[in-house]
Amino acid sequence: MSEKTEAAPTKPPMRDALIAAAFQLFTERGYEQTTVDDIVTLAGVGRRSFFRYFPSKEDVVFPDHEGCLADVTAFLAAGDDADEPVQRVCDAVRLVLRMYTENPAFSVQRYRLTKQVPGLRAYELSVVWRYERAFAEYLRGRLAGRRDGALQADVAAAAVAAAHNNALRSWLRSDGEGDVGTEMDHALGYVRSAFGAPPSDAERTEDVVVLVSRRGAPLWRVVQEIEATLGED
Amino acid sequence: MSEKTEAAPTKPPMRDALIAAAFQLFTERGYEQTTVDDIVTLAGVGRRSFFRYFPSKEDVVFPDHEGCLADVTAFLAAGDDADEPVQRVCDAVRLVLRMYTENPAFSVQRYRLTKQVPGLRAYELSVVWRYERAFAEYLRGRLAGRRDGALQADVAAAAVAAAHNNALRSWLRSDGEGDVGTEMDHALGYVRSAFGAPPSDAERTEDVVVLVSRRGAPLWRVVQEIEATLGED
Numbered sequence A, B: 001m002s003e004k005t006e007a008a009p010t011k012p013p014m015r016d017a018l019i020a021a022a023f024q025l026f027t028e029r030g031y032e033q034t035t036v037d038d039i040v041t042l043a044g045v046g047r048r049s050f051f052r053y054f055p056s057k058e059d060v061v062f063p064d065h066e067g068c069l070a071d072v073t074a075f076l077a078a079g080d081d082a083d084e085p086v087q088r089v090c091d092a093v094r095l096v097l098r099m100y101t102e103n104p105a106f107s108v109q110r111y112r113l114t115k116q117v118p119g120l121r122a123y124e125l126s127v128v129w130r131y132e133r134a135f136a137e138y139l140r141g142r143l144a145g146r147r148d149g150a151l152q153a154d155v156a157a158a159a160v161a162a163a164h165n166n167a168l169r170s171w172l173r174s175d176g177e178g179d180v181g182t183e184m185d186h187a188l189g190y191v192r193s194a195f196g197a198p199p200s201d202a203e204r205t206e207d208v209v210v211l212v213s214r215r216g217a218p219l220w221r222v223v224q225e226i227e228a229t230l231g232e233d
Helices: A002-006 A013-029 A036-043 A047-053 A057-061 A065-077 A085-101 A104-116 A118-142 A149-173 A180-194 A219-231 B013-029 B036-043 B047-053 B057-061 B065-077 B085-101 B104-116 B118-142 B149-173 B180-194 B219-231
Strands: A207-213 B208-214
Touching: A013 A036, A013 A047, A013 A057, A013 A104, A036 A047, A036 A057, A057 A104, A057 A118, A065 A085, A065 A118, A085 A104, A085 A118, A085 A149, A085 A180, A104 A118, A104 A149, A118 A149, A118 B118, A149 A180, A149 B149, A149 B180, A180 B149, A219 B180, B013 B036, B013 B047, B013 B057, B013 B104, B036 B047, B036 B057, B057 B104, B057 B118, B065 B085, B065 B118, B085 B104, B085 B118, B085 B149, B085 B180, B104 B118, B104 B149, B118 B149, B149 B180
Parallel strands: none
Antiparallel strands: A207 B208
8 A cells, every 4th residue: 555645646735625625614613603614715716526525524534535435445456366355355454543643633633533423433434444344355355265254254343343443543542642553563462363363474483382181171261361371471 | 130120110101112112213214303302292292201311312222221221330339359350241231232133123213313313323332332331441440450551441431341342233224033142151251361351260270370481591490490480489
């Protein structure tokens, strides 16, 4: 996705000017009290220009999600059978994180706005749902041969989205301070461990695990002990 | 929640008449083409009666979710420390399933309607999100002492909701045919296994010991640690 910063032609200055004008007004007078007319007047363009870029006032609040969703879908489609499926989805969700971290001040501003306006909260839920469906569709394809493949795909997709949101919201609540990349790795690592996907090479270095188990111990107890032991590091 | 069928006083006939009239019109002429005036005319009541029961036209499509959300929250709050947390949430989500299975024909009709109307889809996502938040809040409380408790709570809550939706939607797609209760048990069983929650008391008998050692540790040290660990029992 290093092409993203080179993709300037798809983000013309007028679009950026409209976003800037919209957020200035949302901050000054509130989201509900700002009309599309107010936004285009401040940006110095006509109404038709606004609607060329944004179907509605809500869409200007989330200007990069459509592009990011397309990036995520393309990234998943570009994978091959050698990719561990849940790992691939974890890598895809990092593209969403990057959209937020590319402009922390804007992301924090939007987070505060979304918390205040129920309509934007609903819009955001529908966006999150679309990412989750993209993850689930990819995983359903990859796990198609497995018993319960669709179930496992849906659950893993929801788990990745939830872990991402946990780390992202924690960072947004703290005004974009702190190392969200490390927090995200940790959160996604938890999901991978829960679904039995092997850890990344970086984590597969020194440690050896010796397991001593009583005959007849259920698998969940074995997994629980391994997790508890590894967690002590 | 066996009290639910006895709670008739909270579901007066006028409310049921409004729901029936609304769904008759939604089916005959479509959701968007039906106004609240159309609904109250068919039901033979005034507009104020409609708004006494439903804040908006969307709410009449999901008449039982507020009550069910209250039931779920109360059920979780009534648990105690002996409950395995994820198991408790799995039991809570069965209350949601029961709301759907109490009236399969209505649930299937609503499912088809929701798929056709984007506004209703958004409404449903916000309802699902509220259940998921109720699960997460409960789990955050129960896992508060754990490292990563909030992360684990959010991920497990999302996983339970996803498993529930997988089984529920499969049943709704097949027009309410088949044994959704068994499918739901299976789906929730998968979530419990993924998150290491104990399936039942019967399996909580034998113990497991885990040792983590650095690669290159001499064998005598490994054996010593195994002996020391087993000796702790």
